[in-house]
Amino acid sequence: MFNFDLLENDKKASRRHFVKVLTAGGVSAALASQLGQLALAQSGNVSDLDILNLALTAEYLATDVYTKALTVPFPQGIKDYMAEALKQEEAHVKALTDTIRGPFNAMPVARPQFTYGSLEFNRANQMKVLETMIALETAFTGAYLGAIPLIQNKAVLSAAAAIAMNEEAHLTVLRDGLIGLGGKVEGPQVPNGRPLGVAITPQQATAAVSSFIRK
Numbered sequence: 104m105f106n107f108d109l110l111e112n113d114k115k116a117s118r119r120h121f122v123k124v125l126t127a128g129g130v131s132a133a134l135a136s137q138l139g140q141l142a143l144a145q146s147g148n149v150s151d152l153d154i155l156n157l158a159l160t161a162e163y164l165a166t167d168v169y170t171k172a173l174t175v176p177f178p179q180g181i182k183d184y185m186a187e188a189l190k191q192e193e194a195h196v197k198a199l200t201d202t203i204r205g206p207f208n209a210m211p212v213a214r215p216q217f218t219y220g221s222l223e224f225n226r227a228n229q230m231k232v233l234e235t236m237i238a239l240e241t242a243f244t245g246a247y248l249g250a251i252p253l254i255q256n257k258a259v260l261s262a263a264a265a266i267a268m269n270e271e272a273h274l275t276v277l278r279d280g281l282i283g284l285g286g287k288v289e290g291p292q293v294p295n296g297r298p299l300g301v302a303i304t305p306q307q308a309t310a311a312v313s314s315f316i317r318k
Contacts, residue, residue, distance in 0.1 A: 150307050151259050154210040154250045157305060158263070159199040161312050163214045163244055165192040171224045172232055177271065181280045188273050195266055203257065216317040233281040237288065240274035247299050247307035264305060271300055 169189040174183065203211040224232055248268035254260040279294035281287075290296040303311075 105315055114165055149253050151254055151256050152207050152209055154254060154263075154305065155199055155203050155207065155259065157308060157312070158247070158250070158266070159196065159203065159212055160215070161308065162192055162195045162199060163247060164239065164315055165243060166196060167217045168236060171219075172236060173230060175224050175232055176226050177229060177280070178283070181283075184280070186236050188276075190253065191269055191273075195269075198262065198266075202262070206256075206258070217315050218317040219315065227294075230281060230286045231283055232274065233277055233284070237274060237277045237281065240270055240277055242303065242311045243270040244274060244300050245303035245313075246305070249302035249304050249308065251302075253305070267300070281306075 166189060169185055169192055173185050174188065177185070203209050219235065222228060222235060224233055244267055245269065249264050251260060251263055251267070254263060267296045275294045275296075278288045278296055282292060282294065288296055
């Protein structure tokens with residue numbers, strides 16, 4: 104029998120991760136909680152093109168944070184993972200851009216400038232960098248899962264599912280890296296820390312990503 108208590112626990116963990124993403128970007132904990140509640144309450148029609156552009160903005164952020172993380176003197180195994188993950192995030196950007204320009208005949212959203220608040224990408228902040236990336240990958244996975252039920256185009260649906268699987272793999276490796284450095288992760292202290300990915304709404308995803316965009 105399916106354990107619904109386990110699913111509810113994962114939902115609570117997802118909300119905590121959402122607040123962590125916002126606060127990592129410099130938003131106060133109180134405001135982050137308010138944004139989370141607002142996002143949960145919001146609803147409305149979201150087009151496939153809206154979802155594609157939101158995903159593209161998130162992938163821009165992913166390529167930016169991986170590029171910056173590669174300047175940190177992590178152990179070689181972690182750096183090797185990050186270098187490969189960056190290539191994969193860049194592939195996501197290209198796939199989304201090509202889809203928006205091609206089948207949708209639209210202009211992709213422009214790449215914004217990103218900021219990470221007071222976080223500095225250096226040796227002293229290795230664990231903080233990994234914690235921020237774990238929070239981001241949690242949000243990325245949740246955003247794709249949240250978008251899947253809203254997508255009308257089957258090709259876009261398939262692509263979103265494929266990218267979500269890749270982001271979940273990134274999350275697992277980042278958890279492993281943080282544990283390997285002596286850090287703590289949420290939930291079980293193992294790389295594969297949850298049985299189910301947890302969806303977040305497009306509004307939650309927008310708030311999470313927007314908190315890292317330089318105004």
